[in-house]
Amino acid sequence: xxxxxxxxxxxxxxxxxxxxxxxxxxxxxxxxxxxxxxxxxxxxxxxxxxxxxxxxxxxxxxxxxxxxxxxxxxxxxxxxxxxxxxxxxxxxxxxxxxxxxxxxxxxxxxxxxxxxxxxxxxxxxxxxxxxxxxxxxxxxxxxxxxxxxxxxxxxxxxxxxxxxxxxxxxxxxxxxxxxxxxxxxxxxxxxxxxxxxxxxxxxxxxxxxxxxxxxxxxxxxxxxxxxxxxxxxxxxxxxxxxxxxxxxxxxxxxxxxxxxxxxxxxxxxxxxxxxxxxxxxxxxxxxxxxxxxxxxxxxxxxxxxxxxxxxxxxxxxxxxxxxxxxxxxxxxxxxxxxxxxxxxxxxxxxxxxxxxxxxxxxxxxxxxxxxxxxxxxxxxxxxxxxxxxxxxxxxxxxxxxxxxxxxxxxxxxxxxxxxxxxxxxxxxxxxxxx
Numbered sequence: 001x002x003x004x005x006x007x008x009x010x011x012x013x014x015x016x017x018x019x020x021x022x023x024x025x026x027x028x029x030x031x032x033x034x035x036x037x038x039x040x041x042x043x044x045x046x047x048x049x050x051x052x053x054x055x056x057x058x059x060x061x062x063x064x065x066x067x068x069x070x071x072x073x074x075x076x077x078x079x080x081x082x083x084x085x086x087x088x089x090x091x092x093x094x095x096x097x098x099x100x101x102x103x104x105x106x107x108x109x110x111x112x113x114x115x116x117x118x119x120x121x122x123x124x125x126x127x128x129x130x131x132x133x134x135x136x137x138x139x140x141x142x143x144x145x146x147x148x149x150x151x152x153x154x155x156x157x158x159x160x161x162x163x164x165x166x167x168x169x170x171x172x173x174x175x176x177x178x179x180x181x182x183x184x185x186x187x188x189x190x191x192x193x194x195x196x197x198x199x200x201x202x203x204x205x206x207x208x209x210x211x212x213x214x215x216x217x218x219x220x221x222x223x224x225x226x227x228x229x230x231x232x233x234x235x236x237x238x239x240x241x242x243x244x245x246x247x248x249x250x251x252x253x254x255x256x257x258x259x260x261x262x263x264x265x266x267x268x269x270x271x272x273x274x275x276x277x278x279x280x281x282x283x284x285x286x287x288x289x290x291x292x293x294x295x296x297x298x299x300x301x302x303x304x305x306x307x308x309x310x311x312x313x314x315x316x317x318x319x320x321x322x323x324x325x326x327x328x329x330x331x332x333x334x335x336x337x338x339x340x341x342x343x344x345x346x347x348x349x350x351x352x353x354x355x356x357x358x359x360x361x362x363x364x365x366x367x368x369x370x371x372x373x374x375x376x377x378x379x380x381x382x383x384x385x386x387x388x389x390x391x392x393x394x395x396x397x398x399x400x401x402x403x404x405x406x407x408x409x410x411x412x413x414x415x416x417x418x419x420x421x422x423x424x425x426x427x428x429x430x431x432x433x434x
Contacts, residue, residue, distance in 0.1 A: 052351060052355070053117055053120075053351040053354060053355055054117070054121060057118075058117065058118060058121045059121075061103070061118060061121055061122065061125075062121050062122075062124070062125045064098065065098075065100055065122060065125045065126070066125055066128060068094060068095070068098060068100075069125070069126070069128055069129055072091070072094055073091065073129055073134065074128075074129060074130050077129065077130045077131050077134070077257065080131075080134070080257040081131055081133075081256045081257045081402070082256075083257070084249070084251075084256055084257070084259070085212070085213075085249075085257060085258075085259045086133070086134055086137070086257045086258070088137060088171045088210060088213040088259075089168075089171060089213065091134070091138075092138070092141060092168040092171055093167075093168040093169065094168070095138065095168055096110075096166060096167045096168020096169065097167075097168065099111075099112050100122055100142075101138075101141060101142055101165065101166050101167070101168055102142075102165075102166030102167075103118045103119045103121075103122055103142070104116050104118055104119045105146070105150050105162070105166050106150065109150070109158055109159075109162050109163045109166055110163050110166040110167050111150075111166050115358045116292065116295075116354060116357055116358050117354050117355070117358055119142065119143060119292075119296065120295065120296065120299045120350070120351075120354050122142070123135075123139065123143070123296045123297075123299040123300045124299050124300065124302050124303055125303065126138060126139075126300055126303075127299075127300050127301065127302055127303030127304040127306075127307075128303050128304075128307065130399060130402070131255075131256070131257050131402055131406060132254065132255050132258075132304070132402075132403060132406030132407065132409070133254075133255035133256060133257040133258030133406065134257055134258065135300050136209060136255060136258050136300075136409075136413075137209055137210050137258045137259075139293070139296050139297065139300065140172065140173060140174055140209045140210055141165060141171065141172050141210070142296075143289075143292045143293055143296040144174045144218075144289060144292075144293045144296075144414075145165070145172035145173060145174045145217075145218040146161075146162060146165055146166075146172060146218070147288070147289045147292050148218070148234055148276050148277065148285040148286070148288065148289050149161060149162050149218065149234075149236065149276055150162055151277075151285075151288075152276050152277030152278075152281075152285060153236075153276045153277065154273065156273065157236055157273075157274065157276065160236070161216055161236045164215075165216075170215035170216060171210050171213050171214045171215050172210065172214060172215070172216055172217070172218065173208050173209060173210040173211050173214035173216075173217050173218070173239075173261075174208070174209070174217070174218050175190075175205040175208060175217045175218065175219040175220060175237070175263065176188070176205070176220045176286065177205065177206050177207045177208075178190065178203070178204060178205055178206050179204070179206050182206075182207070182416070183415050183416045183418075183419040184419075185220070185283065185286060185287075186228035186229060186283065187228070188203075188220060188221070188222065188232070189203055189222070190202070190203025190204065190205065190219070190220075190221045190222065190265065191203055191221060191222045191223075192219075192221040192222065192223045192233065192235060192270070193223075194223070194272065195269075197271060197272050197273075198269045198270060198271055198272060199221075199223070199235065199269070199270045199271075199272055199274075199275075200267055200268070200269055201219070201221060201235075201237070201243075201265045201267075201268040201269075201270060202265055202266060202267060202268075203221065203264075203265050204247075204262065204263060204264040204265060205217075205219070205262070205263045206262050207250070207260055207262075207413070208260060208261045208262070208263050209258055209259075209260055210258070210259060211246060211249075211259060211260060211261025211262075211263055212246055212249050212259040212261045213259055214239050215238070215239055215240070216236060216237060216238050216239055217236075217237045217239055217263070218234055218235075218236065218237075218276070219234065219235045219236075219237045220232055220233075220234055220235075220282050220283075220286055221233060221235060221282075223275075223279055223280065223282075224279075224280060226280070228283070229283050229284075230280050230281075230283070231280060232280070232282035232283045232286075233275050233276070233279045233280060233281070233282040234275070234276040234277070234282040234285050234286065235270055235274050235275055235276065235282075236270075236274045236276065237268070237270055237274070238270075241268050241269070241270065242268070242269075243265060243266040243267050243268035243269070244263065244264075244265060244268055245263065245264040245265075245266065246261050246262075246263055247261070247262045247263065247264055248261065248262050249261055250262060253405055253408065254402075254405030254406040254407070254408060254409060255405075255406050255409055256405075287364075290364075290367075290414070290415065291357065291362075291363060291364055291367050292357075293414050294367040294368065294370065294371040294414055294415065294420075295350060295353055295354060295357065295363070295367045295370060295371075297371060297374065297410065297413075297414055298346065298349075298350050298367075298370035298371055298373070298374035299350050299354075301346075301374045301377070301378050301407070301410060302343060302346065302347050302350070304378070304403055304407070305339075305343045305377065305378060305381045306340075306343060307399065308381055308382060308385050308399065308400050308403055309336055309339055309340055309343070309381065309385060311398075311399055311400065312336065312385040312388055312389065312400065313327060313336060315388070315389060315392075316332060316388050319388075319389075319390070326388055332388055335384055336385075339380065339381050339384060339385070342377055342380070342381075343377065343381070346370065346373050346374060346377055349366065349369060349370050349373065350370050350374075352366065353366035353367055353369075353370055364423060364427065365423070365424055365427035365428075368415075368420040368423040368424050368427075369420070369424060371410075371414065371415060371420050372417055372420035372421065372424070374410055375407075375410035375411030375412075375417055375420075376411060376417065378403070378407035378408075378410050378411075379407060379408065379410075379411065381407075382400060382403050382404040382407050383404065385400050386400045386401060386404050389401075
């Protein structure tokens with residue numbers, strides 16, 4: 001633990017202000033530079049070479065996180081998958097101690113104060129966890145429940161909820177989806193009615209990741225009877241308040257190690273000061289959070305798909321059919337080459353969108369494209385690779401079958417594929433005019 005505790009925080013801060021130095025413009029290498037192509041055995045970017053987005057500090061962060069994953073998480077994943085839940089408080093505290101829960105959060109609240117590209121580097125590295133549920137749960141804490149709080153929350157709320165979330169002392173969840181309002185956020189029905197200096201909250205939330213273990217929820221609720229895009233607020237809601245009922249832990253197809261709950265609110269009283277930012281702007285804040293959430297989700301699929309492809313290559317080298325390794329069949333190796341190409345294209349899109357985002361651009365279209373492509377490509381990679389594992393791929397003993405189940409959520413959660421297509425269509429100005 002001495003090696004892991006605080007490793008990322010110390011290594012990054014020792015680099016000083018160079019971490020946030022302006023990067024040179026992204027462009028082509030001068031023609032005078034002699035660059036000889038080198039054969040690569042790894043499918044991911046080469047840390048030793050030039051990278052269009054990541055610096056040596058990014059790779060130092062990734063290396064420290066990888067050690068923690070290999071020592072503290074992956075050895076226990078199979079058991080947590082079987083149990084249907086991982087110990088969120090213990091794992092989040094390990095990550096918080098090492099600085100991984102507040103990479104792009106303000107230093108004054110315990111974060112590292114780095115730009116969003118470092119959060120994306122963390123997301124990519126979390127893809128090496130040998131299941132989808134734990135990275136998803138971590139992403140809720142870092143890039144779904146806390147971005148609006150860090151950006152718009154009052155000092156009191158940041159001290160009460162953001163600081164302990166960054167430290168890993170508490171577990172957060174996001175309360176947006178409902179039984180009748182999933183991707184259609186504007187249709188949520190949960191209400192928060194003012195009574196003096198408090199809100200009285202009634203309603204319920206569905207598909208709440210971390211819901212059975214969470215200490216607080218970033219809740220989206222209707223705080224007025226105005227238009228759907230102007231009547232909502234984000235509220236910091238402690239989960240131990242009277243009237244908060246965690247009804248059940250949902251039994252899911254995949255993401256088995258991540259607890260997902262249905263939560264009901266019955267006359268729950270929350271101080272009005274717990275509203276994040278301005279009352280009535282919750283929908284806007286949530287849409288801003290979605291940019292980071294969707295980029296984070298797309299980035300998190302990259303290492304997962306790399307690993308599935310590489311393990312499939314290794315297996316098909318050993319598995320023989322018709323007296324030769326499966327990999328030697330042209331259709332197999334060509335298909336794997338196609339899939340790896342698609343992964344690299346997604347990686348380039350994610351990194352481009354991230355570079356634009358940290359420069360202050362609206363990347364809603366690109367983030368939606370990355371989310372759409374990520375969800376579809378995860379399904380394509382896991383389905384194609386599983387086929388080459390034969391009967392073994394239909395068991396629960398191999399990584400590819402686990403991600404076949406886990407990856408299906410990517411096209412549903414955080415905005416379904418159809419919603420991403422609608423957003424992209426809007427930015428392409430192809431929606432029918434009313």
